[in-house]
Amino acid sequence: MIKTFADKSEHPFEWLDVTDPTADELHEIARKYNLHESSVNDCLQPDHLPKYEIVGTEGDIFIILRLHTSEVANQADTVRELTDKIAIFMKEERVITIHKKPWPESEKIKDEYIKSDYCKSAHHILNEIIKTGLATYDSHAAHLNREIEFFETNMFLKNRKRSLLEGLYYLKRKVDVTRRILILTYEIVDKIDNQPGNTYTRDTRDLYVKLHNIYDTLFENTNHLLTIYFSLSSQRTNEIIRVLTIFSVFFMPLTFIVGIYGMNFEFMPELKMKFGYPGVLLLMGGVTGCIYYWFKKREWL
Structure with a gap:
């Protein structure tokens, strides 16, 4: 047009x-x-x-x-x-x-x-x-x-x-x-x-x-x-990785302790102790508390 x-x-x-x-x-x-x-x-x-x-x-x-x-x-x-x-x-x-x-x-x-x-x-x-x-x-x-x-x-x-x-x-x-x-x-x-x-x-x-x-x-x-x-x-990916790392740090020593006492050797110390089970639980709680205190002191939590 x-x-x-x-x-x-x-x-x-x-x-x-x-x-x-x-x-x-x-x-x-x-x-x-x-x-x-x-x-x-x-x-x-x-x-x-x-x-x-x-x-x-x-x-x-x-x-x-x-x-x-x-x-x-x-x-x-x-x-x-x-x-x-x-x-x-x-x-x-x-x-x-x-x-x-x-x-x-x-x-x-x-x-x-x-x-x-x-x-x-x-x-x-x-x-x-x-x-x-x-x-x-x-x-x-x-x-x-x-x-x-x-x-x-x-x-x-x-x-x-x-x-x-x-x-x-x-x-x-x-x-x-x-x-x-x-x-x-x-x-x-x-x-x-x-x-x-x-x-x-x-x-x-x-x-x-x-x-x-x-x-x-x-x-x-x-x-x-x-x-x-x-x-x-x-930054958000790093934050997720940081949280996962903290969880892994908490569970690594606990897994180590459980792994030791989960072994099936016949002659192992502490297996016949009357208070062995609560003692191990207290040990695991103490380790968790120490890790938490350490993280808090360094301001990672």
């Missing part, structure tokens, strides 16, 4: 928005508007990472921008599951955007930005598209922050859920993939903000720097959470 959001009858530029084209439709658009063949092939690759390049002899700009998808599954951890791709072709007086999924923000740009006094060229449209795309990561960062707070709250509970580690893994993957996408988007932002004193593109760069810092912080926090999780798991 092709929509014309701006045409030259009303503006000094035109903007065509194409949603979910087939391969034949895409090649037809390429022939009509003289789009470079290699760029068209990149449009057909759903996993293509962000990039900025100048193609052809006329200096046409081709950009692949990835937006954060609005609905993210709990176990989403790949580029395709977390982001949507938009291909942008720009000439001096024309912008063509191509995407597979619906892009509601395009209508907002058309209704609010194109009709404003700030929109005067195709470069302004391109900058607004990039800025709107980056803003999708801002809203999702708040959701990731809430997830991190949830895991921090449940990390120190006595009865932790078994799925906590799995959730932490997917949280780390989400942050890591999104962070790498933002890093690759830097070149796009850097290329469009190449004129000193341009406040419009400077706002886009400021938004990018803000998001980059946010996702760096989220990445560090998720790594810290994983480290804390494994530390707590090791």
Whole structure:
């Protein structure tokens, strides 16, 4: 589906928005508007990472921008599951955007930005598209922050859920993939903000720097959470081993005493003693008391 959001009858530029084209439709658009063949092939690759390049002899700009998808599954951890791709072709007086999924923000740009006094060229449209795309990561960062707070709250509970580690893994993957996408988007932002004193593109760069810092912080926090999780798991394992070791220390001398008097030799001392049985019980109780006192003195109990 092709929509014309701006045409030259009303503006000094035109903007065509194409949603979910087939391969034949895409090649037809390429022939009509003289789009470079290699760029068209990149449009057909759903996993293509962000990039900025100048193609052809006329200096046409081709950009692949990835937006954060609005609905993210709990176990989403790949580029395709977390982001949507938009291909942008720009000439001096024309912008063509191509995407597979619906892009509601395009209508907002058309209704609010194109009709404003700030929109005067195709470069302004391109900058607004990039800025709107980056803003999708801002809203999702708040959701990731809430997830991190949830895991921090449940990390120190006595009865932790078994799925906590799995959730932490997917949280780390989400942050890591999104962070790498933002890093690759830097070149796009850097290329469009190449004129000193341009406040419009400077706002886009400021938004990018803000998001980059946010996702760096989220990445560090998720790594810290994983480290804390494994530390707590090791600590609880050590605590269990300590308790079992204490039990074994109590029973080792008792087992030794019982083992000696359980031997079946005919000539053994103390076997005929009248008070041998209670004497051995008292000995075993005394040994247990000494071990308990020793543990208490060293503060092991």
